[in-house]
Amino acid sequence: MxxxxxxxxxxxxxxxxxxxxxxxxxxxxxxxxxAGENFRLSSPSFVEGGTVGPSQIFNDAGCNGPNHSPGLMWRNAPAGTRSFAITIFDRDAPGRGWWHWAVANIPANVTSLPENASASGELRKFGAIEARNDFNVDGYGGPCPPPGNPHRYVVTVYALRVETLPLAQGRPAALFDREISGLSLGSAQITVTYGR
Structure with missing residues (x-):
């Protein structure tokens, strides 16, 4: 945005x-x-411009990774932030792209997620909700592009002006994205690549 x-x-x-x-x-x-600094996103799992590691790869559709959601950390959120949301989107997938993850209702006092927060239940501990990704699975679905050129995966954390979005667990990720975009105070991104 x-x-x-x-x-x-x-x-x-x-x-x-x-x-x-x-x-x-x-x-x-x-x-x-x-405080004079930009909203920033970092990750022990991903490096800007780097390649997705084996831990984050999907575990179906011809891929056999452990499908762990990435560890993420963010800082310097805009003033007025009341919650956070996270998305991972493959901009190079055919058609409209491919949603791998959308999470909303992360409380404003949470500024990091451990690796595998999606499958481990960590997100549920503080009331976050996850969308249904384009693999038709609730939660995180890692990269698994068709063989060929590497795809770019955009990881975005959004600072939102509301505590909760009017969404339910398992709604489509594209719907999450529409709600998030309309209520965002700012965002920070990391872009990584993966091919097979």
Whole structure:
């Protein structure tokens, strides 16, 4: 989701001293700024631009991985954040793309998920709900593209302005995405690849 850009007070303070500071301030999304830093997503499972490891691979449809959802950590959420949501989307799948995971109603005080939070029951402990992915399974479904060129998987954490979304466990991931997009204060992403 695109967010408006802001010119914070520090931009104007340094506008005439350093042209580079102006560029940094112009490019910083207002919804992602928090204590001078952007909303950030990191992972012990995924590295930006890297390859999906064996633990996250799906366990059906010709793939035989353990299908563990990735460990994720985020920081510097926008002011006013009341909950978080997470999606994983394959933008290179034929047609409209492929939803691998959508999670909502993660409380605002939760800023990380351990690996395999989907299957282990960790998400249910704090009331989060998971969508039905495009494998037609509730929860996480890891990468398993057809043989050929690697696919790009976009992992996104969203900061939301509401505590809960009006959704139920097992609803389609595309429906989760529509609700999330309309209530997002900002987002942070990691993109990884996988092919076979």
């Amino acid at each position: 695109r967010t408006p850009y802001a010119f914070g007070p520090s931009c104007f303070r340094h506008a005439f001293a350093l042209a580079g500071v102006v560029m940094t301030c112009v490019m910083m999304p207002a919804a992602l700024s928090h």
